[in-house]
Amino acid sequence: MSTVSHQIGWKTAAAIVVSNMIGTGIFTTLGFQLSDITNTFSIFLLWAIGGVLALFGAFCYAELGSHFKGNGGDFIYLKETYHPLFGYLISWISLIIGFSSPVALAALAMSKYLSVFEFSFGNGFAIAAICLVAAALSFSLKTSSRFHNFFTFIKVAFIIVLVILGVGLSGNPQVGNSLNFSNSWKDELLLPAFATSLVFVTYSYTGWNSASYIAGEIKDVQKNLPKSLIIGTVFVTVSYILVNYIMLKHAPADQLAGKEDVMGEAAVNMLGPAFGKIVNIFIALQLIATISGYLWVGSRLTQAFAKETYIWKPLSTGNKKGIPVRAIFAHAVIASIIILTGSFKEIFVYTAFILQLFASLAISTIYFLKKEDRKIFKSNSFYIFPTVFLLFSVYILYFTLIHNPKESMIGLGIVGVGILLYILDRKLSRNTKKETDGSEEG
Numbered sequence: 443m444s445t446v447s448h449q450i451g452w453k454t455a456a457a458i459v460v461s462n463m464i465g466t467g468i469f470t471t472l473g474f475q476l477s478d479i480t481n482t483f484s485i486f487l488l489w490a491i492g493g494v495l496a497l498f499g500a501f502c503y504a505e506l507g508s509h510f511k512g513n514g515g516d517f518i519y520l521k522e523t524y525h526p527l528f529g530y531l532i533s534w535i536s537l538i539i540g541f542s543s544p545v546a547l548a549a550l551a552m553s554k555y556l557s558v559f560e561f562s563f564g565n566g567f568a569i570a571a572i573c574l575v576a577a578a579l580s581f582s583l584k585t586s587s588r589f590h591n592f593f594t595f596i597k598v599a600f601i602i603v604l605v606i607l608g609v610g611l612s613g614n615p616q617v618g619n620s621l622n623f624s625n626s627w628k629d630e631l632l633l634p635a636f637a638t639s640l641v642f643v644t645y646s647y648t649g650w651n652s653a654s655y656i657a658g659e660i661k662d663v664q665k666n667l668p669k670s671l672i673i674g675t676v677f678v679t680v681s682y683i684l685v686n687y688i689m690l691k692h693a694p695a696d697q698l699a700g701k702e703d704v705m706g707e708a709a710v711n712m713l714g715p716a717f718g719k720i721v722n723i724f725i726a727l728q729l730i731a732t733i734s735g736y737l738w739v740g741s742r743l744t745q746a747f748a749k750e751t752y753i754w755k756p757l758s759t760g761n762k763k764g765i766p767v768r769a770i771f772a773h774a775v776i777a778s779i780i781i782l783t784g785s786f787k788e789i790f791v792y793t794a795f796i797l798q799l800f801a802s803l804a805i806s807t808i809y810f811l812k813k814e815d816r817k818i819f820k821s822n823s824f825y826i827f828p829t830v831f832l833l834f835s836v837y838i839l840y841f842t843l844i845h846n847p848k849e850s851m852i853g854l855g856i857v858g859v860g861i862l863l864y865i866l867d868r869k870l871s872r873n874t875k876k877e878t879d880g881s882e883e884g
Contacts, residue, residue: 455666457594457674458670458735459675460677463649463650465548465649467648468646469685470790472690478633481623486683486686489679489682491643493678497676498830498831499650500651500672508667508818516743528803531860533747534864537754537773538776540800541737542777546789551725553568559719575730575737576774582765586738590734590735596727597727597732604724611692611712614712619690619691619693619694634844640834640841650674706722706725709722741766744757744766745758745769751871752871788848792853799835805831
C-alpha cells in the first residue's frame with residue numbers, strides 16, 4: 443500500500459483529468475462535425491451536452507471511487523458488482539482501446555499538426571514520441587508527476603492564451619467565418635448526424651474518469667478525488683466551448699469541413715502562417731501531456747488487472763519505485779501497432795463507440811450502492827446523474843451502430859476476442875492450480 447509520501451494531491455489528480463481530456467478530440471473533431479452540422483447553436487449544444495454528461499459521470503465515479511478504494515477504476519466496479527468476466531473485459535478494452543487508442547490518436551495528431559513544416563513527421567515520429575514519453579514515466583512517481591505537470595501546465599497556459607487571442611481578435615472579413623446563429627439548429631437536433639456527432643464529442647471528453655483509476659495514489663481520496671474530477675471537468679467544458687467558438691469565428695466551414703488539423707487552419711487566418719506554425723507547435727506539445735496521462739492511468743489499471751490473471755501476469759510487475767514499467771510499455775507497443783493498422787477516423791469511431799459502451803456499464807454499477815454506502819451524495823436525487831448519462835448513452839450508441847456499422851463491429855469484435863481470452867485465462871489458471879496442488883501432494 444502507498445504511503446502518504448508516495449501519494450499525489452488533488453492538483454496532480456486534476457492535472458491528470460485535464461490532460462487526459464484536452465487532447466486529440468477538441469483540435470480535430472470540428473471538421474468531422476461541420477460535414478453535417480453547420481449551425482453554431484447546434485455545435486455549442488453538442489459540446490455543452492458532452493460537458494454535462496462528463497460532469498454527471500464524474501459525480502458517479504467520485505462516489506464509486508470513494509466506495510471501492512484502490513487502483514483499478516472500472517475493473518473493480520464491474521468485477522465486484524456484476525461478474526469477473528466484466529472486470530476482465532473492461533481491462534482488456536482498456537489495454538487495447540481505452541488507453542492505447544487515445545495514445546495512438548494523440549501521437550498521430552502530433553505528426554499531423556507538425557506536418558506544416560518541411561520535414562516529414564509520419565508514423566515513425568508518432569511511435570518515437572510515444573516511446574519517449576513512456577520512458578519518462580518509468581523512473582518514479584515524483585519524476586512522473588513533475589514531467590506530467592510540466593506539460594499539463596503548457597496545455598492549460600496554451601488554451602488560456604489561445605482563448606484570449608481568439609476571442610479578442612476580429613475575424614478576417616476576406617476569409618469569412620463559420621458562425622451561423624439562425625433557427626436551423628432546431629432542425630439539426632433531429633438529424634441522425636447530431637447523434638453521431640455526439641460520438642466525437644463524448645470521445646473528446648474521455649478522461650473525466652481518469653483520476654478514479656488511481657484512487658489508491660491520491661491523498662485523502664474521499665475529499666480529493668471528487669474535487670479533482672469536478673474541477674477538471676468544469677474547466678475542460680468551458681475551454682471546449684470557447685475553443686470551438688474561436689475556430690468557427692476565424693475560418694469558413696468549407697475550409698474546416700472534413701479536416702483534422704482544424705485549429706491550425708483557423709490560426710493561420712487569425713495572424714498569418716507564422717502564427718499558425720506556432721499554434722501547431724503548441725498543440726503538438728500539449729498532446730505530450732495527453733499521451734503521458736493515458737500511459738500513466740492506463741498502466742495502473744492494467745497492473746491491477748494483470749495481478750488477477752494468468753496470461754497478463756507479467757504486466758503486474760513494477761520497478762523498485764513501484765512504477766508499472768512493463769504495463770506502461772505494453773500500452774506504448776499496442777498504441778504503435780494501432781498507428782500502423784488503421785486510419786485516424788476509423789480508430790476514432792470504434793474507440794469512441796466501445797468506450798461509451800463500457801463507461802455506461804461502469805456507471806450502471808452505481809445503482810447497486812445502498813444509500814448508507816454512499817459517502818458523498820446522500821440524497822436519492824443523486825440517481826438523476828446516472829439515469830441521464832445512460833439515456834444519452836443509449837441514444838449515442840444506437841445511432842453510431844446504425845451509421846458506422848463497420849467501426850462498431852470492429853469494436854465489438856475486440857470485445858469478442860476479450861471473451862475468448864477470459865475463457866482461456868480461466869482454463870490455464872485452473873490447470874496451473876491443479877498442477878501446483880498435485881506437486882504439493884506428491
